[in-house]
Amino acid sequence: MKFIKILFFLLFVTKVLLADNDVTKYSKAIQLLSEYIGIESVSGNENEAAYFMAKKCRDAGFVVEYINDQPGSVNFAASLYPLSWGKPNIIFHNHMDVVPEGKHENWNYTPYGGVVDSGKVWGRGSMDNKGLAIIQFFAVSNFMEIAYEKELPFNVTILFVSGEETGGETGSMIVSNVLLNKFSPAVVIGEGGAGMDDLGFLTKKNPVFGITIAEKQNVWLKLSWKTEVAGHASIAEGDYASMLMINGLHKLLNSSMPVIVTQEAQLMFSSLGEVVGGVKGSVMKKSDSKVFRKIIDVISRDDPEIRDLVTNKITLTSIDGGTPTAINQSSNIESAFLDVRLLPGTSVEEIIAYIHEVVDDSVLEIEILTEGAASRGTMPEYFFDMLADALVGEYKNSKVIPMLFPASTDNNFFRKFGVPVYGLNPFMVSGEQLKAIHNYNEFIDVEDVDRGISVFTSFLSKVLDQE
Numbered sequence: 382m383k384f385i386k387i388l389f390f391l392l393f394v395t396k397v398l399l400a401d402n403d404v405t406k407y408s409k410a411i412q413l414l415s416e417y418i419g420i421e422s423v424s425g426n427e428n429e430a431a432y433f434m435a436k437k438c439r440d441a442g443f444v445v446e447y448i449n450d451q452p453g454s455v456n457f458a459a460s461l462y463p464l465s466w467g468k469p470n471i472i473f474h475n476h477m478d479v480v481p482e483g484k485h486e487n488w489n490y491t492p493y494g495g496v497v498d499s500g501k502v503w504g505r506g507s508m509d510n511k512g513l514a515i516i517q518f519f520a521v522s523n524f525m526e527i528a529y530e531k532e533l534p535f536n537v538t539i540l541f542v543s544g545e546e547t548g549g550e551t552g553s554m555i556v557s558n559v560l561l562n563k564f565s566p567a568v569v570i571g572e573g574g575a576g577m578d579d580l581g582f583l584t585k586k587n588p589v590f591g592i593t594i595a596e597k598q599n600v601w602l603k604l605s606w607k608t609e610v611a612g613h614a615s616i617a618e619g620d621y622a623s624m625l626m627i628n629g630l631h632k633l634l635n636s637s638m639p640v641i642v643t644q645e646a647q648l649m650f651s652s653l654g655e656v657v658g659g660v661k662g663s664v665m666k667k668s669d670s671k672v673f674r675k676i677i678d679v680i681s682r683d684d685p686e687i688r689d690l691v692t693n694k695i696t697l698t699s700i701d702g703g704t705p706t707a708i709n710q711s712s713n714i715e716s717a718f719l720d721v722r723l724l725p726g727t728s729v730e731e732i733i734a735y736i737h738e739v740v741d742d743s744v745l746e747i748e749i750l751t752e753g754a755a756s757r758g759t760m761p762e763y764f765f766d767m768l769a770d771a772l773v774g775e776y777k778n779s780k781v782i783p784m785l786f787p788a789s790t791d792n793n794f795f796r797k798f799g800v801p802v803y804g805l806n807p808f809m810v811s812g813e814q815l816k817a818i819h820n821y822n823e824f825i826d827v828e829d830v831d832r833g834i835s836v837f838t839s840f841l842s843k844v845l846d847q848e
């Protein structure tokens with residue numbers, strides 16, 4: 382048995398060592414991405430990755446300005462012109478931190494190897510979010526020379542931040558506090574939607590790109606049940622803490638969250654309606670109607686991804702039982718932790734009231750552990766149209782729709798200041814690729830990096846008037 386284990390280990394090591402990782406035959410972008418993936422930057426340990434990218438930016442001619450630089454919280458801006466010039470600014474945003482890689486043996490390629498194989502760059506952060514950073518870097522670099530030669534109508538900045546994966550407190554929260562007076566923002570473009578061509582409800586297999594105009598707000602809650610009954614389990618009635626918690630959570634997690642079609646979702650569905658066409662399409666186009674609300678309620682019961690767009694979501698992430706001194710003693714306090722994702726327009730107070738109403742237990746106490754930034758969506762304007770034009774230019778026959786993103790990103794930190802904020806990974810993603818985010822075998826296609834650079838380059842050509 383031991384021998385077999387050793388054999389497997391050796392096979393794994395040889396596979397990793399023998400993986401052809403001569404990246405010099407690829408473009409400069411792929412080479413840099415491979416190197417960047419090689420610098421481990423799990424949230425809280427971004428500094429090395431930050432200094433690496435800051436140097437690359439300086440070498441490429443960017444003006445690099447640190448917003449702050451502390452261990453575990455380093456954030457910098459790389460711009461065509463100094464921020465002090467106060468020029469209206471097109472701001473790209475990316476995060477340098479990654480989530481932990483988990484067990485190495487579950488990866489086909491070593492997670493920080495930046496291995497390029499089968500037309501893909503493999504490794505933690507390749508897709509989320511280092512690939513996007515490299516795309517932004519090379520697209521903006523294309524305007525470096527011309528920015529020296531003459532004064533362009535906009536500054537262009539790439540913001541590299543820490544701590545996105547842990548809620549943004551060490552990154553975008555700090556940066557967004559100086560957004561208005563330091564950056565003169567015209568628009569912020571961060572991570573978010575992408576192109577998909579495997580959407581089941583589409584008859585024509587043309588790619589559909591979603592540009593994020595709104596995200597859900599993340600809130601972490603601690604629910605505690607405290608009772609006076611704590612003692613010998615043989616005399617405990619049904620009102621001891623663990624029983625109350627189980628019953629309360631059962632009610633909460635089995636309650637059907639009410640369907641709310643926000644104005645952001647309405648915009649998304651009606652734009653999709655244009656794409657879908659036919660009878661289905663005309664129903665979707667009337668996304669503000671009661672009929673639509675009823676239909677989406679029924680359809681989404683079997684489709685969790687659609688459900689996420691029209692409901693607040695409550696997920697039980699863990700429970701923390703009390704620590705009785707003996708197995709026959711029940712504890713008098715039990716806690717449960719909830720990850721809650723709120724639709725734009727639903728407040729934290731409203732969801733807490735909802736939980737109290739459903740659980741209906743006077744001993745329940747709810748504490749807010751963390752609360753992400755809340756914001757209504759950006760209504761598509763000039764920069765949305767320019768991004769859409771650039772996408773359609775690169776991906777012929779594609780359609781672009783505004784999108785409500787069912788998860789949370791840093792974008793809300795910036796959106797709350799009333800600046801237009803969009804989320805876009807300017808390339809196609811597959812279902813397989815989406816599953817690999819925050820998971821094993823994360824990858825980005827080599828081709829997508831190059832096409833992404835083309836999309837942002839053509840977007841900048843339009844808005845900088847350099848076509």
Ligand SMILES: [Zn+2]
Pocket residue numbers: 476509510545572
């Ligand atoms: Zn990300």
